[in-house]
Amino acid sequence: MNKPLTEHIKPGAPPIDLAAYERTGGYEALRQALASMEPGGVTSMVEESKLRGRGGAGFSTGMKWSFVPMGDQAPRQKYFVCNADEMEPGTFKDRFLMEHNPHQLIEGMILGAYAIQAPTGYIFLRAEYHASQTALARAIEEAREAGFLGRNILGSGFDHDIHLHTSAGRYICGEETALLNALEGRRAIPRAKPPFPPVVGLWGKPTIVNNVETLYNIAPIIRHGADWFNQLGLTGESGTKLYGVSGRVNRPGLWELPLGTPLREIIEEHAGGMRDGYRFRGVIPGGASTDFLVEEHLDLAMDFASVQKAGSRLGTGTMIVLDDRTCPVGMVLNLERFFARESCGWCTPCRDGLPWVEKILDDVERGGGREDDLDLLAQQAKHLGPGRTFCAFAPGAVEPLQSALKYFEEDFRRHFNGNGCPYRSESAASGTRQVPPGNGHRI
Amino acid sequence: MLTDQERREIEAELPHYPRKQALCIEALKVVQHHRGWVDDEALCDVAEFLDMTPHEVDSVATFYNLIYRRRVGRNVIHLCDSISCWVMGGDGICEHLKGNLGIEMGETTEDGRFTLLPIPCLGDCDRAPSMMIGRTLHSGLTPGKVDDILRDCK
Numbered sequence: 058m059n060k061p062l063t064e065h066i067k068p069g070a071p072p073i074d075l076a077a078y079e080r081t082g083g084y085e086a087l088r089q090a091l092a093s094m095e096p097g098g099v100t101s102m103v104e105e106s107k108l109r110g111r112g113g114a115g116f117s118t119g120m121k122w123s124f125v126p127m128g129d130q131a132p133r134q135k136y137f138v139c140n141a142d143e144m145e146p147g148t149f150k151d152r153f154l155m156e157h158n159p160h161q162l163i164e165g166m167i168l169g170a171y172a173i174q175a176p177t178g179y180i181f182l183r184a185e186y187h188a189s190q191t192a193l194a195r196a197i198e199e200a201r202e203a204g205f206l207g208r209n210i211l212g213s214g215f216d217h218d219i220h221l222h223t224s225a226g227r228y229i230c231g232e233e234t235a236l237l238n239a240l241e242g243r244r245a246i247p248r249a250k251p252p253f254p255p256v257v258g259l260w261g262k263p264t265i266v267n268n269v270e271t272l273y274n275i276a277p278i279i280r281h282g283a284d285w286f287n288q289l290g291l292t293g294e295s296g297t298k299l300y301g302v303s304g305r306v307n308r309p310g311l312w313e314l315p316l317g318t319p320l321r322e323i324i325e326e327h328a329g330g331m332r333d334g335y336r337f338r339g340v341i342p343g344g345a346s347t348d349f350l351v352e353e354h355l356d357l358a359m360d361f362a363s364v365q366k367a368g369s370r371l372g373t374g375t376m377i378v379l380d381d382r383t384c385p386v387g388m389v390l391n392l393e394r395f396f397a398r399e400s401c402g403w404c405t406p407c408r409d410g411l412p413w414v415e416k417i418l419d420d421v422e423r424g425g426g427r428e429d430d431l432d433l434l435a436q437q438a439k440h441l442g443p444g445r446t447f448c449a450f451a452p453g454a455v456e457p458l459q460s461a462l463k464y465f466e467e468d469f470r471r472h473f474n475g476n477g478c479p480y481r482s483e484s485a486a487s488g489t490r491q492v493p494p495g496n497g498h499r500i
Numbered sequence: 501m502l503t504d505q506e507r508r509e510i511e512a513e514l515p516h517y518p519r520k521q522a523l524c525i526e527a528l529k530v531v532q533h534h535r536g537w538v539d540d541e542a543l544c545d546v547a548e549f550l551d552m553t554p555h556e557v558d559s560v561a562t563f564y565n566l567i568y569r570r571r572v573g574r575n576v577i578h579l580c581d582s583i584s585c586w587v588m589g590g591d592g593i594c595e596h597l598k599g600n601l602g603i604e605m606g607e608t609t610e611d612g613r614f615t616l617l618p619i620p621c622l623g624d625c626d627r628a629p630s631m632m633i634g635r636t637l638h639s640g641l642t643p644g645k646v647d648d649i650l651r652d653c654k
Contacts, residue, residue, distance in 0.1 A: 146582035149623040171594055184566050184621055185578070187635045220516040225525050225564035228620050242517075242524035244563040303584035303625035311627045345583055345621075375625070377583050391586040399620065401563075 059289060061277035062270065062299060063313045066157040072192035075199040078160040084205055086279035087164050090171060091213035092277075097127065098236065099172035103275065105283035109296040111150075112140060112231070112268030113344060113372045114449075115361045125173040125263045126254035132209040134185045135175035136264040137217075138240070139166055141182040141189070142224055145344035146395060147377040149270035150299040153311055154500055155189035158273075159196035163219065165272035167205060168279055170217045173265055174253075178300075179220040181236050193221050206462065228399035232448055233266040246403045247448035270299055292317030292359040296369075302328040305335045311375075320350065324378065339464060343372020345392050346453025348460035349379070368460065382478040384470055384480035385465040389458055390418040396454035404447035410437055411454060421469060424477030431469060435462055453458030502545045506530050520550050524534065524560050528567050537568040565619075572617040573608045575653045578632040581618040584625035593629045596643045600650060611654065 058064065065073060065081050078084070085166050090099055104119025124491040125135065143151040155162060158208035166178050182190060197219055200206045208216045225351065227245055229235045234248035235257050258264025274296055278286050279323070287295045294316045300323050307329030324337065326329065331337050342359065348369035350357065357367055364371045379388060417430055426470040438459040441451040462469070471479045502510070509530045513523050527550060531542040538546075538561055540554075547557040561567045566577075579594055598604060601614050608615040624630040627639035638649055 143623050144620045146621040147584045147625050148621065149625045152623040185619065185632055185637075187637075222516075223529075224566075226566035227564055239525070240522070241519075242522040242526075244560055301626065302589050302630060309628075341583070351568060377587065377625070379587075383587055388583065388587070391581075391583055395620065396581060398618075421645065474548075 058281070058285075059204070059315070060297060060313045061281075061286075061289075062154065062161075062273045062297060063158075066154075068153075068157070070119065070157065072156060072196070073158045073160065075196070075203060077159060078158070082280065083276075084161055084164055084203075086276040087167055087171075087205060088211060090168055090279055091211050091215060096172050096174055099168060101324075102283050103278060106274075106278045106286040107283075108271065108274050108278065108286065109361055110268055111270035111274075111298070111373070113145065113346070113370075113471075115371060117194055118267060118271055118274075121255060121267075121477065122169065122172050122265060124253065125265060126256065126441070131174075132262050132331060134177070134260075134262045135173055136191045136259045136262055137166055137170035137173060137175040137178040137237070138259065138264060138266045139178070139180045139269060140185070140231065140233065140236060140266050141180050141269050141270065142236060143186070144183055144228045144231055145346065145373050146392070147303055147341065148301070148375040149300055149303075149375040150311060150373065150375055151297070152186055152189055154269060154273055155186070156192055159189075159192040160200065161223055161273050161276060162193070163196050163200050163205070165275035166219060167200075167210070168275045169265060169267065169272065171215055172211055173263070174215075175263075175265070176216050176218070179240060180218060180219060180221050181230070181240060182221060183230075184223045190221065190223060197221060227401075228395075228451060229401045232450060235448070236266060237264065239257065244401070246401050247450070249447075266454050276392065290316035290360065292358045292360045292363065298359070298374045300327070301375030302378060303376070304431075305332045305341075305380045305383070306330065306378055307332055317358040317363070319355075320357050320359055321355040323359065323376070324355070328378075331378075331380060334382075337378065338381050338383075338385070339379040340466065341377045341379070342369055343374055343376070345377075345395065346450075346456055347372040348456045349464055351464050369456070382480065384422070384478050385461050385468045386418065386422055387478060387480065389461045390415070390422050392457050393454065396450070400454075404451075406441055406446045407451040407454075410441045413437060414441075414455070414458065422478050423473050424472060424475045426469065426473045428470075428473065431462065431466065433463065434458060438462070502531070502549055503534065506545075507549070508541055521552060524550060524552065524557060525567075528557070528564075534569060535559065537571050539571075543569075565617075571608065571612075573612050575613060575633050576615045576617060576619055578619035578622075579605075580620075580622045580624070580628070580630045580632075582621035584621070585607050585629040588628040590629040593631075593641050593643070593646060596646055600647065614650070 100122045108118045109115045230239045232244045235245040239245040254264045298316045305307045339349045393415045397415040400407045402408045436453040441455045443452045510527045527546045547554045629641045
């Protein structure tokens with residue numbers, strides 16, 4: 058019971074079907090809530106659980122739900138949307154959950170929809186997740202046949218149905234208001250906020266958008282209570298987290314651990330430490346749009362507050378390790394090239410700034426860098442920072458850049474004066490580009 | 501004109517959305533599924549069906565990377581070029597693919613067998629480097645493994 062997200066999952070096994078899910082207490086939370094809880098009571102319990110969003114931003118889930126207008130004056134049509142558009146580079150946690158235990162997501166969504174009294178739900182799934190699509194489509198069908206979806210669910214008078222929507226690509230769809238535009242069939246460009254989606258969302262109606270992992274927590278919270286959930290974390294923050302590690306470690310993979318597990322334990326024990334011949338230099342802790350952490354942070358508790366205090370963000374909790382034979386400048390170039398390509402192009406700082414950053418980094422990597430490029434990059438990081446662009450995409454994009462300038466300044470300098478990438482010549486000489494691929498160790 | 505089959509598939513989605521225009525992306529995916537890609541005629545067919553202008557539909561079609569506005573090969577290779585794959589030697593896999601196929605990223609082989617495209621992180625980071633061909637995810641790529649996979653594609 059201390060691994061509410063994955064306790065029934067056997068890695069590599071087929072998706073857990075309805076009968077198997079119910080045998081382990083599945084849909085008990087829903088029965089309980091519909092029989093004996095008011096919608097507001099569900100929201101309150103989620104607020105008391107102190108669950109924070111697992112999609113990257115870490116906003117309080119219960120508080121988000123509490124912004125939805127309720128009562129007779131509220132619009133009858135509201136929407137409950139699951140953001141299953143997992144596309145943050147280095148992040149592979151939601152896919153694992155959906156492929157193995159789709160019903161826990163469905164149950165979490167129905168509970169959320171009941172809390173805000175939404176008759177319609179959508180799962181916004183990225184198109185490349187074919188196995189998730191098959192698992193979810195079947196689970197929705199099973200839930201409908203069993204009366205957990207549809208009209209008058211379990212005789213409660215509450216109606217709800219879920220439609221599985223598969224996307225057509227683009228990273229920006231993960232931004233919740235861009236996602237709403239995509240669901241409406243438009244270009245996925247973020248919307249101006251306020252108004253926020255809980256008040257004015259999909260087709261102008263109150264809408265909640267929650268990440269997959271976030272929603273996996275809902276049924277366990279309703280079943281076992283907020284106090285139980287509060288106890289799961291190590292450092293005062295609630296619940297567990299699916300932490301992931303990729304890069305040149307011995308056992309790249311995914312593990313459900315108490316929130317606040319130290320970085321060192323995740324890298325050294327669960328991921329098995331660095332591969333022979335490689336030394337740890339740093340880590341991007343929560344997907345591409347978070348600041349680097351380095352050796353001095355190894356004893357950091359990986360919870361929202363501690364990581365923020367160290368100058369980064371927990372983000373998605375799936376980490377990408379930088380080793381001593383990989384060029385930090387090359388790594389940041391890869392990230393900024395990605396962000397420059399994926400910018401939706403709506404606002405000028407992001408549309409023009411990110412390609413500029415990419416060009417400078419590419420030039421540095423090739424040996425064309427100069428001392429004042431460091432200032433230029435720092436200035437760009439500032440100009441693309443919070444509050445200066447239309448949405449959070451560009452501020453996220455420059456997080457790895459600004460921290461790389463801080464921690465790896467010497468690496469940038471070694472590229473200057475026509476030298477180019479020192480790592481490339483080292484690896485060419487020793488042939489280290491031939492890295493054996495990863496195997497994947499999960500849970 | 502949309503075929504009856506295309507029309508049926510698009511209409512099957514109608515009850516799930518309050519407005520017809522919400523089906524724009526879905527409709528483009530349907531015609532692409534049947535025709536291989538979205539040419540100008542397909543675009544106009546979708547526009548007519550949804551009471552939209554071709555320009556409106558094109559603004560949507562050109563935004564999404566999984567809608568193809570150019571002819572693609574029988575096998576579209578989506579190679580992950582995101583950070584975990586890069587750290588694990590994804591650049592080398594990319595060079596190998598380009599060399600093997602004799603094309604650059606974004607191009608199609610002359611025999612129409614392969615198109616090579618980049619894709620954001622496929623969520624397979626612990627088994628990197630990775631690529632997707634059709635509905636199949638290929639993990640832990642090495643040059644040798646890539647050659648075997650390509651050989652098995654029609």
